[in-house]
Amino acid sequence: MKKMVKRTAVVTLAGVMSVGMLSGCGSKTLDGTKTVATVDGTDIPLGVVSLYAREQQQQTTTMYLNYMGSADNIWDQTAGDDSDETYGDQAVTSSLESVEKMYILKEKAADYNVELTDDDEAAIADAASQFMAANSEETIKELAVTEDQVKTLLELQTIQKKMYDPVVAEGKITVSDDEANQTTFTYVSISTSGDDITDEEKKTKKEQAQEILDKMKEDPTADMSEIAKGVDDSYSAVQGNFTTKESKDEDKDSGSEAYPDEVLKVLRGLKDGEVADNIIETDTGYYVVRLDKINDEDATASKRESLQNSKESTYFTDTTAKWLDEADVKAVKKVLKTLKITDKHTFMAPTPTPVPETPTPEVTEEATPTPETEKVTETPAAEDTETTETPVAEEEAAETTETPEATPTEAAK
Structure with missing residues (x-):
């Protein structure tokens, strides 16, 4: 590119x-x-x-x-x-x-x-x-x-x-391998943030997260998004990535800061294709995660x-x-x-x-x-009804130099 x-x-x-x-x-x-x-x-x-x-x-x-x-x-x-x-x-x-x-x-x-x-x-x-x-x-x-x-x-x-x-x-x-190497994973996040959410609602959401996890354990290769929607039509899965090598000085370009530390800690202990044994609970929600590829060549090149x-x-x-x-x-x-x-x-x-x-x-x-614009590939969902995804996709443009053309002025009234 x-x-x-x-x-x-x-x-x-x-x-x-x-x-x-x-x-x-x-x-x-x-x-x-x-x-x-x-x-x-x-x-x-x-x-x-x-x-x-x-x-x-x-x-x-x-x-x-x-x-x-x-x-x-x-x-x-x-x-x-x-x-x-x-x-x-x-x-x-x-x-x-x-x-x-x-x-x-x-x-x-x-x-x-x-x-x-x-x-x-x-x-x-x-x-x-x-x-x-x-x-x-x-x-x-x-x-x-x-x-x-x-x-x-x-x-x-x-x-x-x-x-x-x-x-x-x-x-x-130059960019070192430690800076560039990317790990990809798939996850469902179910939000529990908001002042108006009740303990009963949180309990229901946790049960839903557990249901998704149990089905993924039965078949780790399954389409996580389909399983999530089967539990609640408003849920879906998102693929994310983070810098493979853990660093104490994670900068804003690493992508890792987009995800809770609890999630990254679990992911860094998994192998390719593995689903986390348990629901990951954070201050803002529940996560079900599967590590897809520790060394993702395409994500790393990008x-x-x-x-x-x-x-x-x-x-x-x-x-x-x-x-x-x-x-x-x-x-x-x-x-x-x-x-x-x-x-x-x-x-x-x-x-x-x-x-x-x-x-x-x-x-x-x-x-x-x-x-301000987000620089990360995806950001975890803030709402329980959706997950937010910000893909990094850069458009190709022609290298040729164009001779400009002018267009007559129009007065805005």
Whole structure:
């Protein structure tokens, strides 16, 4: 499978390639020609940061709409009890920092034999031209961006993409067998959590768990989900996995922390195909478990790749952060303060259009705020009527570079 960062087919200007500006925004006009920061003596125009910030704003707003069903009151919330800073303020600051890192990557590109090809330059120029033609004068004015600044941002993002592999290669990052090896198991969990559950209900649930266990002992190879449903139609079995080698320092990527210690202790004492002798009782429920495979090759390969990608992304992020700390960076705060991200001034893309892929590992993290997502394969059931499963499935994406197409702007009313 290809690396995750290469599969991320488009972290780019797709968010603003066709921009619909909400009416009634009441924003002040920006001067995109003003210098918002300097990096090692190189001026960064506000227009470049404005365009990048609107990209992040649009992507985060779209994510909230897709996953939460609403994007109301995202940006105007205060980020902390002891500060008046809003999430919108944080997004502006993080956008400037991301652009500063891009300028540093451009500065260091020659050290890694990284450069833009003629094809890159042609695609970028075409994208910038289409962008300017597709968007209204009003939108361009709101973005405070020129065609040259659009080109600049696309050039920076393309260089960032090209720098990723050679920078990461310096880290000589590896994943050990102890980190990667995965054990798989099948389990049914019956929840006993909740303030309103009675002792009688707990007793019934335990009896049901025992019935499932007894039937599994009769035939350890049986379909545990079918047996569970035969006891109660709301029950089902889930397959989980955890890091085979026990560690005192289980990190959040191991998967093991998703399951109660009582469950893992029993599982680590079983052999392939064995069903635990007894119901495992925890503070939140009853478990019936079968260890399927101590060394699961497929799960291990998937985990190895996931850890490799995670380590590489972290290395790249840490390296660029270090470079930023070491650089001579001066922000012009009074200019940066003119750029606002609020709930009343939003950019939306009715039909996002792809442009050349530009992996930016920290972009997603820095698009503040971002909902938390689970990293484990499955999480134990919190309800007695269902089990929760979060499969780790990564989509393949084409490696080919696409020339962006722009879509005319639509105003959201």
